[in-house]
Amino acid sequence: MSAKQRLTPHLARLESEAIGILREGACAFRRPVLLYSIGKDSSVLLHLALKAFYPGTPPFPLLHIDTTWKFREMISFRDATAKRHGLELLVHTNQEGLSRGINPITSGSGLHTQVMKTEALRQALDQYGFDAAFGGARRDEEKSRAKERVFSFRGPGHVWEPRLQRPELWSLFNTRIHPGESMRIFPLSNWTEYDVWDYIAAENIPVVPLYFAAPRPVVRRSGGWIMVDDERLPLEAGETPETRMVRFRTLGCYPLSGAIESMAATLPDIITEMRAARRSEREGRLIDHDGEASMERKKREGYF
């Protein structure tokens, strides 16, 4: 542990709550896993998991669903992180989707997400027999997330039924499931985007450099900046990559992640910029705009 600032009472409370949830998931389930998506929320989640089981190590592996379209910097950060902490890292790609040639550019974001993320996740959970999966989702991200439980029950086939959610009183979580059923667990449910960055700053948690502004090769698309991370991004007629000072508020598949123009190159800069922001973080995610209730539909099908 590096020297850290004292947490505010608010962050300390969120931290303790999340640690309690992580321990609960580890105790109550036969084979839990931590969904590690490499973003800032996953970084916080992993940091909390390391704290929760100290002086032991987290009694579960990390799982990354790799669509093969993540930023290269994300993949190197992922591998370095797992190695640094000596944690088991499982990487799963939907091979069947890959051989069908599903990709975020010509297949469309909807189909790509369905096959390479949602289906891939279900495949991995089934293949390893995980009965509980921790995720870094927050209730402040999106409207249907605001209604999701901390311990969110999934029926056979990983289906989420929003109208049949178990009431969740106090912190007395109902962790009971039958074989074939599973639980998604969200220790960061009550955190906001502000809290995540404040905590990263206070605890000095490493994050992917893509969150910080730097000159990057980008093209302008649907009002956002798309980074040309490798040669697979087809350029449209008259489109030439230009170098801009940009950064990302959320990270996913690079052709679907819009950057914002920014000069914020340090954590304090990012926090200052965010407090002045007038646009939500998910705006940069093209997959959320597919339909008014698109997140709820994806989640019902098993998306995280």
Add this chain to the structure above:
Amino acid sequence: MAAKRDLLRFITCGSVDDGKSTLIGRLLHDCGLIFEDTYSNLRTDSQRHGTSGDALDFALLLDGLEAERQQGITIDVAYRFFATPQRSFIVADTPGHEQYTRNMATGASTASLAIILVDATKGLLPQSRRHSIICSLLGIRHIVLAINKMDLVGFDAARFGAIVAEYRHFAEALGFQDITAIPISARRGDNIASLSNNTPWYRGPYLLAHSEAVDVAADQADKPFRFPVQWVNRPNASFRGFAGIVASGRIAAGDAIMLAVTGAQSRVARIVTAAGDLAEAVAGQAVTLTLADEIDIARGDMLVAPSARPETADQFAADMLWMGQEALLPGRDYLLRIGHAWTTARVTSLRHRLDVTTREHKAARQLEMNDIGLCHLASLQPLSFDPYAENRATGAFILVDRFTHETVAAGMIRHGLRRATNIHRAAFSIDKTARSERYGQRPVLLWFTGLSGSGKSTIANLVEQALFAAGRPCYSLDGDNLRHGLCRDLGFTAADRVENIRRAGEVAKLFLDAGLIVLASFISPFRAERQMLRELIGAEDFLEIHVDASLETCMARDPKGLYAKAKAGLIPNFTGISSPYEAPENPNIHLKTGDFTAEACAEQVLQALRVKGIAC
């Protein structure tokens, strides 16, 4: 003081259309927390689903589920987050409709303040009272009475005063610490983030100012030390720590602690966290304690201050809010979670149902979804707890259905019951083993379950004759016969059926103890009760026999003419006609009486007993 005022969790409640979601949307808007892209979505949504004409409908920010947006109502609890320089807020926006009361209680369980919204044009409604009573029951002590839609009554001070007076009178008995009444218009923003010019007669604070200032200083830290052990951390042979969150009070290295259930004592050696050892930990902190002595402690145990022990009992009285689709059945076993302990518990008696509009106590035999009642419960293992009114963290429990795993109840313990404490089992020298050896047989319970007319009693009678002829001490218990005596007071409602089976099980257990083979013929339609029997008797000695004939076959046989009566509507709650039969999933013996004679089925039972080395 600043350190204490870190976070306020509150809940908004009131009747449908009182404007709960609109109020929260307004608070988020006035705190500058609605982003531009959210605005543009809201504009589209307002035109499609909105109820505010051309104006923005803030409620659509919160009603996130498709069904909610289509019906224009809130179904589930939504949590929203906002902050001002003075405080962070988590608000639970909860449904107003009566059928979603359980979701309102969910929001209330973690809140310390409630905003009760009342529509100024309608005045207090039954839901306003209902929600206030639920808030009180769930331990909320701070109330904001927000009289909304004041613009529609011309900001009339007299109208405001009349509603407030009526509410204060009603709420006198609810034990709230403070009630702050504020005239507002959520849609127009009056008295939300600033004082309104439309209410010059109002001298109090605006809503946001009050929310920032109200002192709910959770005094959890000032209560006796309670530490429910969540997890035993044993990374290697030299470290054994007890991980959990301090539920109340504080603890310092060197302090004496006690294991609540057994009274075993030790001292805290270290308070371990990843950021280094602490000298002291207080309520809300996640820590790992190591102790000076090796005492046997497991997940679910509670460490407490020896000077202030909680109650420990296996029978207790509790207020329960029923949330299950199926009604609460006294006598049925449910899973109970308190702290990190799971056990099995049943309601031994339902003292009364609370009329949540009038606060009257009504007699009841069962609780339906959204009902609240005072119950006596018995648990398999003794539990350590504090009365909920004294400590929300150690006095609350949930009940979970053993088969569907649905969360069926929220419970708030009032006190332990001493009845069981002074009744100890007498130990006799002649026990089940001695009798079993004398008779040279293994006492077992043959439990025949099936529809009326399926052939239970007929087959049991044949089996008993064969056993008796072979010199086996045995006895038949029959559902109809028991109902003439021991169970004469019971009817055929689901609740009475559960109690009927419980009594039959206890009687069977006594006969087994006497060394007999017992044959019991009961419709016993519910899986849960047959599971209860299996656990009461022990799986080794319990043989579930499904006497299986189709409903059509049983109706055609109709030996007692009951099906004809039931179909004519003369017998309510008749299994197979107007009451369900849950067939066994894995019976020990499966008899298909539609296909085989009673004699063949009896032989099948005897053969199974021979295979098990039990008889004949």
